Amino acid sequence: MASWGERLEGVRGVLLDISGVLYDGSEDGGVPIPGSVEAVARLKRSQLKVRFCTNDSQKSRGDLVGLLRRHGFDISEGEVTAPAPAASLILKERGLRPHLLIHDGVRSEFDQIDTSNPNCVVIADAGESFSYQNMNKAFRVLMELESPVLISLGKGRYYKETSGLMLDVGAYMKALEYACGIEAEVVGKPSPEYFQSALKEMGVEAHKAIMIGDDIVGDVGGAQRCGMRALQVRTGKFRPSDERHPDVKADGYVDNLAEAVDLLLQHADK
Amino acid sequence: MASWGERLEGVRGVLLDISGVLYDGSEDGGVPIPGSVEAVARLKRSQLKVRFCTNDSQKSRGDLVGLLRRHGFDISEGEVTAPAPAASLILKERGLRPHLLIHDGVRSEFDQIDTSNPNCVVIADAGESFSYQNMNKAFRVLMELESPVLISLGKGRYYKETSGLMLDVGAYMKALEYACGIEAEVVGKPSPEYFQSALKEMGVEAHKAIMIGDDIVGDVGGAQRCGMRALQVRTGKFRPSDERHPDVKADGYVDNLAEAVDLLLQHADK
Missing domain, CATH: 3.40.50.1000 (HAD superfamily/HAD-like)
Incomplete structure (x- = not known):
C-alpha cells in the first residue's frame, strides 16, 4: 500500500462521522472515545476544514450537539449534516x-x-x-x-x-x-446526494476531502463512491473482518480518531 | 384461458392453505370464511385426497387444529403440514x-x-x-x-x-x-422441500395435485414451481392486483374455497 504521505496528499477537508468515532452512545448519553475530544480540537486548530456528517436519526441536531458539548467536544449545530x-x-x-x-x-x-x-x-x-x-x-x-x-x-x-x-x-x-x-x-449516508450536500456545506471538493468513520459500507464505501478518500477507525461498530471486506477497501485503517488526526496533521495539505 | 375442465383434469389431491382460506384469524380466534366449513366437508366426502398445508407458526399444530374444530372444521393433527x-x-x-x-x-x-x-x-x-x-x-x-x-x-x-x-x-x-x-x-411455503413433504404425506404426485391458497407468491407461485397446479381464492390477504401479478399467474382465480370445491367436484378426477 502507498505511504501515508501519498494517501493523504492534497486533503483539505475532513468529514467526521459522530457515533463510534467521537463517542459510543448509550441510553444515558454514552462515553467519549478516548482521545477524540482532543483530536477534534487539534483538527479544528489546523488549516483543514472540518464538518460532522452523521446518520444519527434518534436525536434532533440541537440535542446531539448539546450532548457532545457536555462530553467536551468543540462542535456547533451549523457544523453538522444530519x-x-x-x-x-x-x-x-x-x-x-x-x-x-x-x-x-x-x-x-x-x-x-x-x-x-x-x-x-x-x-x-x-x-x-x-x-x-x-x-x-x-x-x-x-x-x-x-x-x-x-x-x-x-x-x-x-x-x-x-x-x-x-x-x-x-x-x-x-x-x-x-x-x-x-x-x-x-436520506443519509451512503446516499451520494447526502455526501455531496455535506461537501458543499464544507466548501471542499470531493477529491480533496476525506471521510473518517467506523462503518465500512456506509461511511467508507459511500464516501469513496463520491470520489472522496476514506479511513476506517477501529472503534465503534468496527469488526476485524471489515479489513477483509469483499467489496470495500478503505484508504487506511487507524486505531481511532486520534491516530487519524495525527496522520492528517502530519501528511495532509496544510 | 382453457376451460375449467381442462385446467382441473386429472387432479387427485388437494393441498389447502388454512389462514385466509378456511378462516380469517384474529386474537380472539377469528371467524370461518363463509362456506368453507361445508366446502372442506364436501371435499373430504369426495374421492379426492386432501391435506392442509399451512405457514402458521404462531400456534402449535394441536392448538391450530383445536381452534379449527371449534369453528366446525373436520380436521385432525395428522392431516396438517406445519x-x-x-x-x-x-x-x-x-x-x-x-x-x-x-x-x-x-x-x-x-x-x-x-x-x-x-x-x-x-x-x-x-x-x-x-x-x-x-x-x-x-x-x-x-x-x-x-x-x-x-x-x-x-x-x-x-x-x-x-x-x-x-x-x-x-x-x-x-x-x-x-x-x-x-x-x-x-422452512415453510414456498420452499420446494416443504411442498414436497406435504405431497409425500398426502401420497399424490405433484402433477396430480392442486394448491388452494390466498397468497399469490407463497401458495400459488411456490406450488407451481413444484409442478403442481394452484388456485388463488379472493379471500384472506387476496388483493385485486394479485390477478395482474408480474411473475405469477394462478391456474384459476375463485371467489372462495366453496367455489373452488364446486369446480373441483365437477371437473377433477373422481
Whole structure:
C-alpha cells in the first residue's frame, strides 16, 4: 500500500462521522472515545476544514450537539449534516405529508411538517419504538397508498452502544421494503446526494476531502463512491473482518480518531 | 384461458392453505370464511385426497387444529403440514441448538429441543414478540456465530387478520438477513422441500395435485414451481392486483374455497 504521505496528499477537508468515532452512545448519553475530544480540537486548530456528517436519526441536531458539548467536544449545530433536517427539507419541497416512524427525540425536527392524511412514510432509527404495533401502522399506511413512498433516514445495518450491538434503521427499512414490494429513498449516508450536500456545506471538493468513520459500507464505501478518500477507525461498530471486506477497501485503517488526526496533521495539505 | 375442465383434469389431491382460506384469524380466534366449513366437508366426502398445508407458526399444530374444530372444521393433527414441527425435526437431525424468536403459542413444538448455548436462530411469526429488544437479542446471537444460521418458518410478507393487515415473519427475516449479511433457510411455503413433504404425506404426485391458497407468491407461485397446479381464492390477504401479478399467474382465480370445491367436484378426477 502507498505511504501515508501519498494517501493523504492534497486533503483539505475532513468529514467526521459522530457515533463510534467521537463517542459510543448509550441510553444515558454514552462515553467519549478516548482521545477524540482532543483530536477534534487539534483538527479544528489546523488549516483543514472540518464538518460532522452523521446518520444519527434518534436525536434532533440541537440535542446531539448539546450532548457532545457536555462530553467536551468543540462542535456547533451549523457544523453538522444530519438526516432529519435534510429529510424535513425534502418533505417540504415535494409537498409530502409523512407518517413518522421515528424516535421521540427527533420529533422536533418535523414540527413544521403537516402529518395529516399521510401520503408517505418516514422511517428513522426509532429504537424501542420499533414495536410490532408501530411497524404494522407504518406498513398499513404504505399499503393504502397507490404509489407508496418510503423515506429512510440512513440505511445502517447496526450500530454499537455501550450495552452492545443495536439494529439500525436499515434493517427495519428492509422489512418494510420486502413486505410492500417497494424500494425506499435513503436520506443519509451512503446516499451520494447526502455526501455531496455535506461537501458543499464544507466548501471542499470531493477529491480533496476525506471521510473518517467506523462503518465500512456506509461511511467508507459511500464516501469513496463520491470520489472522496476514506479511513476506517477501529472503534465503534468496527469488526476485524471489515479489513477483509469483499467489496470495500478503505484508504487506511487507524486505531481511532486520534491516530487519524495525527496522520492528517502530519501528511495532509496544510 | 382453457376451460375449467381442462385446467382441473386429472387432479387427485388437494393441498389447502388454512389462514385466509378456511378462516380469517384474529386474537380472539377469528371467524370461518363463509362456506368453507361445508366446502372442506364436501371435499373430504369426495374421492379426492386432501391435506392442509399451512405457514402458521404462531400456534402449535394441536392448538391450530383445536381452534379449527371449534369453528366446525373436520380436521385432525395428522392431516396438517406445519412449519414448526418440520423445523423441530431439522434441528434434531442437524444437532442445532436454537435461540427461538417465536410466539409463546408455538413454543411447545420445541419442548424436546436443547436451546442452551445456541448455535442458530429460529424465527417464526412472533407477533407482538417482535419487539426491538427481542430482535436485538436474536441479532446478537447471530453476530456472535462464526457461520450464522438463521432458520425462518416461512417467509410471508403479511397476512390478514380481522383487524387488518399484519406483518409476517418474512419481513423480520429480511431485517435480520440484511443486518447480518446472511441468507435465511426457509422452512415453510414456498420452499420446494416443504411442498414436497406435504405431497409425500398426502401420497399424490405433484402433477396430480392442486394448491388452494390466498397468497399469490407463497401458495400459488411456490406450488407451481413444484409442478403442481394452484388456485388463488379472493379471500384472506387476496388483493385485486394479485390477478395482474408480474411473475405469477394462478391456474384459476375463485371467489372462495366453496367455489373452488364446486369446480373441483365437477371437473377433477373422481
